[in-house]
Amino acid sequence: MNSRTLIKNLAALPDGPVTVAGWVETVRDQKKVQFVILRDESGAVQLVNPATRELDPEGVSVGAAEALATTETISALSHGSFITVTGELKHDERVKLGGIEVKIGSLEVVAEANPETPIAADSSLDKRMDWRFLDLRHPKQHLIFRIQTTFLHALRTYWVEHDFIEIHTPKLMASASESRAELFEVDYFEGKAYLAQSPQFFKQMAQPAGFGKVFEVGPAFRADPSFTSRHATEFTSVDAEMSWVDSHEDVMKMHEELLVAGFTAVKEKHGAEIAELFGIDLQVPTTPFPRIPLAEAKQIVADRGYVIPRTDEDMDPEGERQIAAYVKETYGHDFVFLTDYASSIRPFYHMRREGDPGITNSYDLIYNGVEISTGAQREHRIDVLVEQAKEKGLDPEELEFYLDFFRYGVPPHGGFGMGLARVLMLMLEEHSIRETTYLFRGPTRLLP
Numbered sequence: 001m002n003s004r005t006l007i008k009n010l011a012a013l014p015d016g017p018v019t020v021a022g023w024v025e026t027v028r029d030q031k032k033v034q035f036v037i038l039r040d041e042s043g044a045v046q047l048v049n050p051a052t053r054e055l056d057p058e059g060v061s062v063g064a065a066e067a068l069a070t071t072e073t074i075s076a077l078s079h080g081s082f083i084t085v086t087g088e089l090k091h092d093e094r095v096k097l098g099g100i101e102v103k104i105g106s107l108e109v110v111a112e113a114n115p116e117t118p119i120a121a122d123s124s125l126d127k128r129m130d131w132r133f134l135d136l137r138h139p140k141q142h143l144i145f146r147i148q149t150t151f152l153h154a155l156r157t158y159w160v161e162h163d164f165i166e167i168h169t170p171k172l173m174a175s176a177s178e179s180r181a182e183l184f185e186v187d188y189f190e191g192k193a194y195l196a197q198s199p200q201f202f203k204q205m206a207q208p209a210g211f212g213k214v215f216e217v218g219p220a221f222r223a224d225p226s227f228t229s230r231h232a233t234e235f236t237s238v239d240a241e242m243s244w245v246d247s248h249e250d251v252m253k254m255h256e257e258l259l260v261a262g263f264t265a266v267k268e269k270h271g272a273e274i275a276e277l278f279g280i281d282l283q284v285p286t287t288p289f290p291r292i293p294l295a296e297a298k299q300i301v302a303d304r305g306y307v308i309p310r311t312d313e314d315m316d317p318e319g320e321r322q323i324a325a326y327v328k329e330t331y332g333h334d335f336v337f338l339t340d341y342a343s344s345i346r347p348f349y350h351m352r353r354e355g356d357p358g359i360t361n362s363y364d365l366i367y368n369g370v371e372i373s374t375g376a377q378r379e380h381r382i383d384v385l386v387e388q389a390k391e392k393g394l395d396p397e398e399l400e401f402y403l404d405f406f407r408y409g410v411p412p413h414g415g416f417g418m419g420l421a422r423v424l425m426l427m428l429e430e431h432s433i434r435e436t437t438y439l440f441r442g443p444t445r446l447l448p
């Protein structure tokens with residue numbers, strides 16, 4: 001490893017010799033002076049070289065010949081090439097980019113880029129996805145993944161401080177956990193396996209295992225053929241599950257505290273950069289988040305003039321936008337828990353309301369008008385669970401391994417699953433989860 005200085009650390013150094021390394025963002029090759037904007041993972045700096053031209057290399061001193069060679073190298077530098085530069089750092093208020101520049105002493109082209117860059121600032125999202133590694137060089141894209149790191153770190157810290165255990169459940173499954181319609185089937189030796197749609201069954205297994213509280217951040221797969229801005233065929237699911245809940249209310253309480261921890265960390269560390277690059281003044285939500293039963297939410301939306309096409313169904317995307325607008329106007333909040341979903345539109349493992357079995361102890365969390373999460377108290381009474389599975393048309397024999405979890409003692413429990421890329425998309429007001437997923441997977445995208 002060479003002793004390079006990260007560009008973000010240059011400003012704090014005194015004038016003097018430094019080595020920096022990164023990729024060439026722009027070259028301004030003027031007659032008497034050359035400027036290179038060099039970027040690394042931490043920022044950008046201006047490099048300057050007094051151009052030495054039209055010397056006869058045969059007849060000059062070694063130093064002058066080297067200066068001529070450097071000038072020629074810079075003239076030929078292609079955008080995107082990775083270079084190492086040793087030179088003199090100089091603080092100069094007149095330099096727009098950070099008030100510093102590095103006067104080039106020596107420059108080495110470590111890896112040259114093809115001169116024709118395949119994407120430009122105005123390239124389509126799809127084209128940018130084709131060249132994702134180049135697209136990710138942009139400061140905005142970089143920031144997204146630094147925010148993701150900070151956000152997940154804060155969630156983990158919250159969980160660890162609250163005695164949650166981190167688990168990693170298998171992604172190769174013998175059966176579906178969510179809808180059969182969205183299941184990827186793969187050859188598995190003599191038989192078939194399915195890619196996990198959610199860690200649902202195995203995070204629940206941690207409850208009879210006596211783990212108390214668990215979380216997982218891992219991949220989930222959905223064979224969903226849709227091309228919306230919010231669906232991927234593979235996404236990172238952020239899951240939690242905990243014992244001894246009295247109802248979904250306990251899950252929502254943990255969920256909102258967790259998000260406050262995540263947003264606080266992101267605002268503290270990246271608030272200024274988010275304002276600069278995304279033009280957003282990130283808000284840390286206040287608790288409690290508003291809670292509205294689904295039936296009431298539908299009525300509110302209808303009163304605003306939007307009638308959800310099928311009243312027996314879930315909110316549709318426009319309904320989610322409308323209820324979010326209402327919550328923003330009424331409570332000044334970006335989040336809303338929609339609660340009390342009908343049993344008819346919830347999976348068999350959701351607990352139904354005592355004395356009102358048409359309703360489940362469940363919720364969806366809407367953030368800036370889009371669903372980011374589903375949570376619920378689970379049905380842990382085996383006889384009721386079997387009945388609910390049958391009622392949903394599931395084959396209890398196929399679910400035997402899961403039903404066994406409930407036959408040897410299990411505490412009441414509940415949890416949620418949350419799509420990571422959706423949270424980031426809504427936090428940064430991006431238009432697609434393609435922007436907030438490192439490498440997007442969709443019906444027509446398996447590369448790169």
Ligand code: AMO
Binds near residue numbers: 417422
């Ligand atoms: P659900 O199916 O609602 O619930 O998924 C939970 C959250 O995961 C995200 N998500 C997706 N993100 C991108 N592309 C997709 N195709 C996709 N599908 C889902 C969303 C969604 O809110 N087992 C339950 C959770 C639980 O009850 O604990 C489940 O998977 O943000």
